[in-house]
Amino acid sequence: MHSAFRQLEEKHLSAEVVKMLWSPRMDLIALANIHGEVLLHRLSWQRVWVLPVTTNETSKKVTALAWRPDGKALAVGYGSGQLLICDVENAEVLHTSSLNTAISCMQWTDVSEKLLGESVRLDFEDSASTYLPRFPAPSKSYSALSKIYKEDNAEDAKKLDGQERLNILVVGCDGSNVHLLAFGICPIVVIDLSKITDTQVSRVVGASLSRDLKSLHMVVEQAAEMPASTGSENKYDVNFITYGTPVLADRHQEIALFALKYGTITTLTEYLNNTLKAMSEAYEDILLEMESKLAKYAETKFTPGTVSDDFLQLLMWGKCSQELQSFLLHELSEKGLKKMGLSVESSYTNIQKLVIKHVHSIGKALLYHLSEVKGMSLWFEKYAVIGLSTTQIEGAMTAVGSFILKANELLQVIEISLQNFKAFFRWIYVIILRLSEETIPPEISKMTQKDVTFVAEFLKENLQNDKESIKKGSGFSLERVGQYLKREDLSFPQEVLENPWQQFVDSCPNLRDSKLLFRHHANKSLYQLFDALEQEVKSVLSKPATVIGEGLKKEESSYLLYQTVCHQDDKKIFTPAITQQTMEESGTLYTILTTEKSPTDKVYMIRKSTQSDSVASVLEVCFGMLGESSANDSTVSYRCMQHKVLDVQFYDEATLSVLLHEDSSDGDNFSVLAHLPVSSFTEKSYQPLAGCKPQLLGAKVLQTNDLGPSVSQYRRLQNMKASYFAVSGNRRVSCVMFSSGRRVRVFDMDAEDEGGGDVDDNDDDDEDDKDSKDSENMDS
Structure with a gap:
């Protein structure tokens, strides 16, 4: 016609434009151009959004596109091996995976209800909302959180709510690996084709999972032997390989539930990571200015004794040397001290709020969901095929507990530092006003014995000019909070030997070695413990992909389809x-x-x-x-x-x-x-x-x-x-x-x-x- x-x-x-793909549900088409951008257009060709190149690589290329079957997410594969899952509404990156080698093909398959029956529908109720509070709404003042998490989508940052059945993204790569990701985010199968072929696999040209999840069909390129005289040419055999995947069909419900847990736990760890970034954003290095001024004062002073001695004499006897008086009036000054005090209080208070509202609630939610995954691992009849390790999960839970303990320690440090700083700044402020012969407000003119103790503690902890602080560079250590937000051991760890509970645990071997008690790492920073937590969680969540992949079987020998020859000076390989x-x-x-x-x-x-x-x-x-x-x-x-x-x-x-x-x-x-x-x-x-x-x-x-x-x-x-x-x-x-x-x-x-x-x-x-x-x- x-x-x-x-x-x-x-x-x-x-x-x-090098790639085009229509949405399966909406009148939308995704386009990828040679610059590495992905554009979304309506049927009327009205542009919806543009996903820019995610790195500074000018040669970064989009090599594959795939729509989630419900049309609410788009998978974008790059030549760098990076895989992005993007929200169709606003191009927000929901999930990022790194597959190490260039992505060559993708196909997103949903389970057929006609082939597998009504059992494909996920029939379960997540009780987390019953026992856990909602994620705290991120404050707009913290860009690390507010740009990523909106008020209504923090819990569902991966856009997995409403998934009625399992769907699997099949990703083929340059090299020998094929990845299967449930809902596009959870790796459930990794196949290394080099282990079952006689020659090196150079590229997976096409890969598709049947909708009954029983077989995986692949077209792959394998290097062929070439005569010595054809050194300028590369010859490839293109083969058709079939894998039997009955384990996916038999255990699709269990895999789907684990994948949903994967999405929740990954969201929580990412939320924690962004919360730490927000804490670093809230932290200010204002005290480094005061440290440098004190170091300069220590180098130029001629009177005997340390800087701490000068301040102690001023505290106990009210005597102030000419050098100290000049330092207080001209280096610190009334205006500079007020600004410094407000900045320190604001910074510490913001970090305190982030720990109490976000770190505590997310840490508890992580423990809850890891406990549920542990319960899955103990249900051997249903989840043994997934390969969940109870020991690994317990290790991840211990890492989360240690992270929460360190967050509580940070709160204690902030509380002590705040009260000491307030007392010290108020006392120095009064001294500067007195030296300037200005009127002292009556509400700050008197010091209680508690205030004197706080000032003395501040001088003892921060102005000792000891060997450790000299190694630090300035010779002083006014900042005890910032060390927790670095990926290095604490310079000034908290003393826990005098803690009655710690003494009791150390004296009892059964408690000291018990898995029920979270271990306290005295010398580790908050960031170091988060890195350990993240690594433990990744180990737990990545093991099923290896276990299920090894359990798949190759049904038959690969079939040779055709041969192709590529000259070394060719810019493009035939696809x-x-x-x-x-x-x-x-x-x-x-x-x-x-x-x-x-x-x-x-x-x-x-x-x-x-x-x-x-x-x-x-x-x-x-x-x-x-x-x-x-x-x-x-x-x-x-x-x-x-x-x-x-x-x-x-x-x-x-x-x-x-x-x-x-x-x-x-x-x-x-x-x-x-x-x-x-x-x-x-x-x-x-x-x-x-x-x-x-x-x-x-x-x-x-x-x-x-x-x-x-x-x-x-x-x-x-x-x-x-x-x-x-x-x-x-x-x-x-x-x-x-x-x-x-x-x-x-x-x-x-x-x-x-x-x-x-x-x-x-x-x-x-x-x-x-x-x-x-x-x-x-x-x-």
Whole structure:
């Protein structure tokens, strides 16, 4: 049907686009350009947001895109190995994973209720909201928290609420690793293909998990042996590998519940990390100025004794040397002292609030959720396959407890420092007013014995000028709070020997070695204990991926599909067009791919049932004349007897979309957008894939099937040199990219063009040629 598909938009793009993908639920399309930016557009081509390049790498490239099945999150894979999960509403990065090697392909699979039954729905109630208070709303004064956590989404920062069934993101990488992440964030399987292949795997070209979670189908490149004379070429064997994943199908409920716990615990640790950043943000180095002034005073004073001696004499006898008097009046000054006192009090109070409101509540929530994961590990019949280690979980809980103890210690240090600082600053302020012969307010003129004690304690702790403080650099140590916010041992740890509880624990071996008591690390800072906590939690949460991955089994030997040769001076490595889809009616996963650079004469369809004893089969397809030929039907494409394939994708489960290149007899070149039903691939045309080995796909052993007559709908895209496209059966739309990569046409696939086709416009053709030349110049 020549006039099928109605054109909606034709738009120019500011930069060359390398990836496109439609949302499965909304009229949104994600675009990735050569600069590493990801753009989200509506069907009307209104821009929703732009995700900028996340690092300073100018060559950072987006290599894969994948939508979460509910359309509320977008996965973005980079050549650096970084994987981002972004919120569709505002481009907020919900989760970041580092996979170490470049990401080559991604596909996000949801569990089929039709294939696995109603048991796929998650039927559980998280009791955390009953026993735990809500996350405290982050204050706008702390940018580390307020920029990341909004008032209503702190608990659901990963956007996992409302997930009714398990969905899994399959990520293939350059090298030998394939990662499966539940809900896109929780690693549940890591497969190292190098352990089961004889040669080194260089790249995973395509990977898809069947919707019944029973099998994983992969297309991988492996280095082939080359003769010594061809040193400038690299030869690769492209193989089709199938993994049986029945453990995912059998334990999908348990994996889903663990993944949700993973999301909650990861959110809590990230919240703690950002809270520590907010504490560092609230901390001010104002006291370093006073330390430097005291150090300068100590170096220039001529009278015998230390700085502490001078202040003690002033405290006990009210005598002040000329040097100290000059220091108080000119170096510290009344104005400087007031400013310093307010800054210290404000800084300490803000840190105190963050510890009480955020660190305590998040730490307790972490202990609660880790306890639930520990309960999972003890339920051996259901969760043994996940590989949770009770001992590791207990270690993580101990690390959280030690972190909370250190946070309580910081509160004590802040409380003591505040009362000592207030007493010292008030006393010095009175002295400066007296030396300046100014009126002293009656409310601060008198000092109680307690105030004298606080001042004496301050002088003893901070102005001793001992060896430790000299090593520090200034010779003094006024700051005892800031040391807790550094990744180094405490310079001045708190004395705990006189603590009655600590003495009792040390005297009782059973308590000293008990796992029920959290260990106190006297010399460690708060940041050091957080790093230990984070490492312990990562060890607990990452183990299931290794255990489940090792439990998967390879069903059969890899099938050699084709061979490709890459010259070392080639800038781009050939990547086949590949699309994969699970057919729910038959429980079969189809893989369609090309074996040559586009435009190519043939494509190959590989099918394999998800049953473990099934045999993979292959079908070779070409496209001759489009549409059925009859005397009364004028829809047949007489202009071209053979079409070449530019790109191929599944439109939906029942329909395949192909982007074709047409060389007409009159010399005009056209691109064709076409539909054909999957049912047109007849059963008898398939041949066992194993029978093609050692021959390659495309050898004479395979019979070519012309599916041109089976094309149900098509449209010539006049004045357009197309390169690739993105289609969505759910949204009934298609977006076709020009060969320049800087211009697109959008089509409504569920409506016919009222105008009966494209309008011939020479200006469009000239513009496309210009874009193509610009693109070629950019590539060069």
